[in-house]
Ligand SMILES: [Fe+2]
């Protein structure tokens with residue numbers, strides 16, 4: 001099952017960043033797939049833990065890249081990531097209360113965050129480096 005589908009408007013205009021984001025989306029979808037097939041009461045908590053892990057790993061790679069290049073908006077980038085963690089925490093609670101409603105919100109919120117984050121923070125990163133190169 002697909003939770004989030006790669007779309008062209010996710011693209012930040014740099015192949016390496018897009019490939020990394022496609023890999024992240026692929027990983028999220030594989031986790032979601034597992035959640036859908038597993039008839040295990042712990043599947044939901046495993047899913048959320050793995051989701052946070054996948055996103056955190058991606059974020060740490062990006063942060064290292066930013067730090068190495070003296071990127072100026074690292075705190076803002078981190079803040080947006082923290083906002084996502086808060087959302088995931090809220091979704092976990094929602095799943096506890098009503099799993100069906102939680103599942104519907106999950107796709108919408110993750111997709112919303114990804115498109116917003118890619119478009120603003122990650123695309124800006126690429127712009128700043130392009131500007132420096134010229
Ligand atoms: Fe990213």
Ligand SMILES: [Fe+2]
Nearest residue numbers: 062117121122
């Ligand atoms: Fe990012």
